[in-house]
Amino acid sequence: MAKRVVLAYSGGLDTSVAVRWMQEEWGVEVIALAADVGQPRADAGVSGEDFDAITARARGAGAVDAKVVDVRAEFADEYVLPALKAHALYEGRYPLVSALSRPVIARHLVAAAREFGADAVAHGCTGKGNDQVRFEVSVRSLAPDLEVLAPVRVWGLTREDAIDYAKRFEIPLTVTKDKLYSVDENLVGRAIECGVMEDPWVAPPAGVYEITRDAADAPDAGRDLVVRFESGVPVALDGTAMPLHQLITTLNGWVGEYGFGRIDMVENRRVGIKSRETYECPGSLALIAAHADLESIALERDLQREKARLEPRYAELVYDGLWFSPLRRALDAFVESAQEDMTGEVRLRLEPGRCFANGRRAQRALYDYELATYDAADSFRHEDAAGFVRLWGLSLETWARRHAPGS
Ligand code: ARG
Numbered sequence: 001m002a003k004r005v006v007l008a009y010s011g012g013l014d015t016s017v018a019v020r021w022m023q024e025e026w027g028v029e030v031i032a033l034a035a036d037v038g039q040p041r042a043d044a045g046v047s048g049e050d051f052d053a054i055t056a057r058a059r060g061a062g063a064v065d066a067k068v069v070d071v072r073a074e075f076a077d078e079y080v081l082p083a084l085k086a087h088a089l090y091e092g093r094y095p096l097v098s099a100l101s102r103p104v105i106a107r108h109l110v111a112a113a114r115e116f117g118a119d120a121v122a123h124g125c126t127g128k129g130n131d132q133v134r135f136e137v138s139v140r141s142l143a144p145d146l147e148v149l150a151p152v153r154v155w156g157l158t159r160e161d162a163i164d165y166a167k168r169f170e171i172p173l174t175v176t177k178d179k180l181y182s183v184d185e186n187l188v189g190r191a192i193e194c195g196v197m198e199d200p201w202v203a204p205p206a207g208v209y210e211i212t213r214d215a216a217d218a219p220d221a222g223r224d225l226v227v228r229f230e231s232g233v234p235v236a237l238d239g240t241a242m243p244l245h246q247l248i249t250t251l252n253g254w255v256g257e258y259g260f261g262r263i264d265m266v267e268n269r270r271v272g273i274k275s276r277e278t279y280e281c282p283g284s285l286a287l288i289a290a291h292a293d294l295e296s297i298a299l300e301r302d303l304q305r306e307k308a309r310l311e312p313r314y315a316e317l318v319y320d321g322l323w324f325s326p327l328r329r330a331l332d333a334f335v336e337s338a339q340e341d342m343t344g345e346v347r348l349r350l351e352p353g354r355c356f357a358n359g360r361r362a363q364r365a366l367y368d369y370e371l372a373t374y375d376a377a378d379s380f381r382h383e384d385a386a387g388f389v390r391l392w393g394l395s396l397e398t399w400a401r402r403h404a405p406g407s
Pocket of ligand 1: 096130131
């Protein structure tokens with residue numbers, strides 16, 4: 001059994017109890033690692049404050065050391081961005097909030113294990129979810145020599161038991177017995193599950209959503225905003241350049257205000273169960289819409305179609321925990337080569353509950369006015385069309401003759 005363990009620490013009930021439980025039951029030293037992946041915390045504009053409390057709590061629970069890593073820029077640039085370029089939406093809808101953050105956290109778990117001379121890493125996931133798959137597969141892909149421990153999967157404690165355990169060991173917590181939902185959040189958005197929503201017929205109660213307004217409370221007056229892309233990378237909003245993690249955070253605010261970005265779906269988890277999930281992802285959904293719109297004007301037809309075929313596969317492999325795979329790298333290379341000419345701007349229109357493109361332009365747009373227009377400027381060679389269409393339909397025409405009555 002391991003002697004030193006780096007635990008992916010959120011500051012919540014389970015991971016706090018896990019710090020102490022692993023010490024008591026397995027006799028290991030625990031180092032808590034908290035990652036700032038851009039959790040949109042309502043109570044703290046600057047994440048630093050929050051994270052001080054989190055590390056203090058980890059120490060209070062018995063961690064020999066506690067560390068916070070600010071991975072917002074790395075998360076945005078190396079994980080969120082490739083998925084955005086790939087328009088990665090799991091089962092057509094979910095922009096992979098949790099699925100994208102697990103690999104970056106895993107990478108930092110491994111780095112911390114090296115730094116602290118640990119021989120294992122641990123996570124606080126249950127046995128029913130996807131996140132255990134993502135953590136474990138990612139860690140094993142990066143560091144096959146490290147053990148991966150999953151205390152919550154084996155300890156057999158109910159939520160009540162865990163609260164009692166925390167009381168017994170005086171672990172400082174701010175939880176109540178009736179926690180309503182399980183929430184995971186980062187730059188990409190928020191995932192909210194469990195509680196009354198485990199009945200898929202029950203509408204999400206008011207209060208589950210925090211970064212999107214109800215569309216009924218959105219401003220009546222619509223709003224336009226312009227996203228500028230350079231080689232497929234969103235680089236500016238309304239002419240103001242900013243780093244990607246800040247751009248997404250800003251968009252979350254602008255778009256969330258209009259009540260766009262809520263998702264309510266039943267999805268297929270990797271472990272084979274169907275699960276009712278709600279999400280709010282205003283900024284990331286708006287950016288995917290804008291990026292796809294830019295491709296519509298600047299990406300060559302066949303490349304655009306082939307890319308569209310690969311996009312669901314990309315989303316699946318990220319969802320399924322295979323971020324650090326040769327397939328993901330190969331798909332990224334394909335997607336990246338399609339980004340060469342994706343320099344331009346998309347205008348998004350915000351209206352209550354809606355976000356859609358209503359203008360686009362690109363330096364190397366393939367949209368050609370003289371080809372498309374019905375005006376006098378028309379340069380399309382109409383005389384080419386007749387022969388083309390005849391040959392296009394020749395096979396069907398031949399078939400139809402053979403099947404004509406009496407033939
Ligand atoms: N169902 C989503 C996913 O698998 C969200 C998971 C949220 N995780 C959580 N610990 N609440 O990606």
